[in-house]
Amino acid sequence: MFRELPLATAHMRMRLRLSRLYLTLIGHAVVIVALAIILRLSGEQNWLPSCVGVCLLVQYLCLAVGGCNAIGYGISQEIKSGLLSFHRLTPMSPDAILLGYIFGMASRSYLAWAMWAVAGFLFWLPSAVSPLPYLAISGMIVLSAFYFQLVTALSTLMVPARLETKHKATSPSILLPICFPFVPVDTIFLTPIPLALQFFTPDNMAPDLRQWLLQVYFFQATWPAAVYSLFLLVVLGTLTYFVARYKIAFENRPAFSKRHALFIAFTLFVIIIGRTMQYVQRPDPIPGLFFYLVCGFSFITISFIFGIIPKRLLIRQHCVRLVEEKCRDPWWHDAAPAMQATLALVGLCIASQNIVAGLLPPVMQEMVRHSLLMHNGLLVVLAVCLVGLCEGCRIHFAKDANSVIVVVLAIWWLFPPILFTMDHGQVGHCLLGISPLAGFVSACIPDSMPQLVATTSIAVTSIAALGALFFRQKERHSLMRKLRENTDR
Amino acid sequence: MNPIIEVDNLYVDFDNVTAVAGVSFSVERGHIFGLVGPNGAGKTTLLRVLATLQEPTLGKVSITGIPLSDHAEPIRRKIGFMPDFPPVYEELKVWEFLDLYAAAYDVPRETRRARCTRELERVSLMEKREALVGELSRGMKQRLTLAKTLIYDPPILLLDEPASGLDPLARKQLYDILLDLRQEGRTVMISSHILSEMDKFCTAMGIMEKGKMVSAGKLSEINQEQGKRRVRVRLLEEDGVQQKMHKKFPGVKSTTLEHDRSWTVVLSGDDRTLAAYNKHLVTEGLEVCEFTPLKVSMEDILIQSGATHVS
Numbered sequence: 001m002f003r004e005l006p007l008a009t010a011h012m013r014m015r016l017r018l019s020r021l022y023l024t025l026i027g028h029a030v031v032i033v034a035l036a037i038i039l040r041l042s043g044e045q046n047w048l049p050s051c052v053g054v055c056l057l058v059q060y061l062c063l064a065v066g067g068c069n070a071i072g073y074g075i076s077q078e079i080k081s082g083l084l085s086f087h088r089l090t091p092m093s094p095d096a097i098l099l100g101y102i103f104g105m106a107s108r109s110y111l112a113w114a115m116w117a118v119a120g121f122l123f124w125l126p127s128a129v130s131p132l133p134y135l136a137i138s139g140m141i142v143l144s145a146f147y148f149q150l151v152t153a154l155s156t157l158m159v160p161a162r163l164e165t166k167h168k169a170t171s172p173s174i175l176l177p178i179c180f181p182f183v184p185v186d187t188i189f190l191t192p193i194p195l196a197l198q199f200f201t202p203d204n205m206a207p208d209l210r211q212w213l214l215q216v217y218f219f220q221a222t223w224p225a226a227v228y229s230l231f232l233l234v235v236l237g238t239l240t241y242f243v244a245r246y247k248i249a250f251e252n253r254p255a256f257s258k259r260h261a262l263f264i265a266f267t268l269f270v271i272i273i274g275r276t277m278q279y280v281q282r283p284d285p286i287p288g289l290f291f292y293l294v295c296g297f298s299f300i301t302i303s304f305i306f307g308i309i310p311k312r313l314l315i316r317q318h319c320v321r322l323v324e325e326k327c328r329d330p331w332w333h334d335a336a337p338a339m340q341a342t343l344a345l346v347g348l349c350i351a352s353q354n355i356v357a358g359l360l361p362p363v364m365q366e367m368v369r370h371s372l373l374m375h376n377g378l379l380v381v382l383a384v385c386l387v388g389l390c391e392g393c394r395i396h397f398a399k400d401a402n403s404v405i406v407v408v409l410a411i412w413w414l415f416p417p418i419l420f421t422m423d424h425g426q427v428g429h430c431l432l433g434i435s436p437l438a439g440f441v442s443a444c445i446p447d448s449m450p451q452l453v454a455t456t457s458i459a460v461t462s463i464a465a466l467g468a469l470f471f472r473q474k475e476r477h478s479l480m481r482k483l484r485e486n487t488d489r
Numbered sequence: 490m491n492p493i494i495e496v497d498n499l500y501v502d503f504d505n506v507t508a509v510a511g512v513s514f515s516v517e518r519g520h521i522f523g524l525v526g527p528n529g530a531g532k533t534t535l536l537r538v539l540a541t542l543q544e545p546t547l548g549k550v551s552i553t554g555i556p557l558s559d560h561a562e563p564i565r566r567k568i569g570f571m572p573d574f575p576p577v578y579e580e581l582k583v584w585e586f587l588d589l590y591a592a593a594y595d596v597p598r599e600t601r602r603a604r605c606t607r608e609l610e611r612v613s614l615m616e617k618r619e620a621l622v623g624e625l626s627r628g629m630k631q632r633l634t635l636a637k638t639l640i641y642d643p644p645i646l647l648l649d650e651p652a653s654g655l656d657p658l659a660r661k662q663l664y665d666i667l668l669d670l671r672q673e674g675r676t677v678m679i680s681s682h683i684l685s686e687m688d689k690f691c692t693a694m695g696i697m698e699k700g701k702m703v704s705a706g707k708l709s710e711i712n713q714e715q716g717k718r719r720v721r722v723r724l725l726e727e728d729g730v731q732q733k734m735h736k737k738f739p740g741v742k743s744t745t746l747e748h749d750r751s752w753t754v755v756l757s758g759d760d761r762t763l764a765a766y767n768k769h770l771v772t773e774g775l776e777v778c779e780f781t782p783l784k785v786s787m788e789d790i791l792i793q794s795g796a797t798h799v800s
Contacts, residue, residue, distance in 0.1 A: 006592035014580040081576035085542050089565050090593035 005096055007087065011074070011104025016111065028112055032119045048123050055120030056137060062113045063145030067106035068152040074105035075156040084248075094249040098241075102149050113142070147237040154244040493518040493645060493676050494539065499548035501534050507700055508534040509545075514695055514705035516678060521671055523687045524680040526697035532680040533573065535697070536647050539678070540570035552645065566594075569643035573650035575634035579623030583614060583633060586622050587640055594641035608636040611666065628659035635666065646670065648679040652686070664690055718763055722770065723751040723779035738769045751779065 039047040078084045124134045492515035501509040509531045516522045524532050537543040541561045550557040552564050587605040609615045612632035652660045695705035740762050742755040756762050
């Protein structure tokens, strides 16, 4: 993949010059020694295990907080100064650039981590217990911190740090590693932080291990929490890595390629379904889970609304091409993919049917439910045929990430309420919870009728889509007129 | 014709602004192409498109015959791009900065040191090898960036205002380097405001205004298209000669007496017109002691092109 990391070498040369480093090294060494002395003098019986705990905490702070800050600031400066553009011109692969930034910019944090890791190991040795658990936790800390550093790199590439203090720019993404360990215990399973980010002492190993083996339900399977955390780390970390890598390679394109968009949507869908199933099956659900669901769904809602609005540049590109090639201007065109309009129309039809069905007496509702299903199914088939017809007539949809994301998210929004008509029981409720707006409404109004929620979500989706299309269509017509006038002149 | 850069109907849009509108031109191998235009004409955007840093809205660009839209990667290895304010790593030493980009461009480890030394000698920065980049003056940083641009021997150079902010001596050193590069057969595209200095080494030019290319091509071809030639004439007598210089020769557009008492005559036509005019002067009884056709200056072309906002 890469033979060497020139950027990592360069950043390490800048940051690890001995003349600037020896003060840092001495400082950390002094603090470690002072820690040991203070805890020993405090009279605490288990002062050595306490030292181990402090060393683990500082390792996390150095890598996750210090490292993220260095990366956020460093990448932001590289973008502002234009150095990243220089690097994009070189044959360096996006992997070499990304990993060069992470390992190079956070090199001082990794050095500090190494010092505290060695110190913690030395404090552990007298306990005569196998150091494997300590090494495992240190490894998980590095893995978790690397994940947060990737997230920081990605967020800075997409939105450079705007927070500037007098001396340094601070990336808001350093809040992530700070906040996550302090969330409620139940919902910590949604994060890549290992559950045992407590003070892991040799004496308490047994109960701590038992806690680590706490069962987590995921699609009816029971997993140990540690495995679940690792799974999240690997899955989310891989996703984040590939997206950051893509963003480094293509400055002016959306962050997600088609493959990545589908992969991300599918993975998030799977994870959230699993967590929702667990929530549904617990006898005493903790409200914190809904908080996460609401936050997540709100984010998806806002992304969807922005995603369906075609960018102005795309409209202009399309219009210029039409004028240059003297093409007939069809109603369906690249900048406002026909699929969006189709889905909006289908959604309106389904919503109107559900509203009508909801007004019927309960006995009749049961009778019409199956025919409603058939109608909804037919509408979906119609939508697919319409899309196929447009494709067949060479009305090309924008083959870019925005459109794919829109389609995936539209399906995510609309289909669960449609599937809800199949089952009003527990599974149906769960499906309703998956739909972003439905979940949001349910969280705000817990006793709302599921039917009403389903209808509301479809109607709002459709109205938002049509509204966006209307405004962009108006803009497109105006631009086409101006361009044609210029050409005729 | 052996164009190494070909641009056809290029558009570049930024939201509500069209930075480049329908630009078409070509640059032949081994030429130094001067790109002139006022601020906001679209020169930097055009260079960034050629350097594959900016995606065009519309149009075709090919470099060494490779279309830009399909194959950015192989093109990047053939291009050296130097922006107007080149960013540098202030806390790296000069040799470390060059070593970074030598490694980035896959210069073999065994030859890296020699290559860095060669480029430092070319830009006269050997004595600053161990200095931090942040300690260098503005002119030295420009030269260092030029060295970094040349470290992997790209056949095409795109330089955006390389002389801006440099004192006259530093500019002269830079232009000497460019002339050496031309001798080596490299193709250079350079944008600048300083027409009089670009005159000394450019063999082709393009004039941009409000995103459009007003005129582009080899200097001699542009001038021939406009059908004008300039000649310096020195006569033994000085008084009452102007009328004779114009008389019965309608091809004379203007005659100007210079400070050194020579005449600059602008003629419409080609080399035959020049020869005919020389004969005409002798026929009129004027004693000609110098008759030298003058090289077309970029300023002349600029004025004749009718570009209204170019400085």
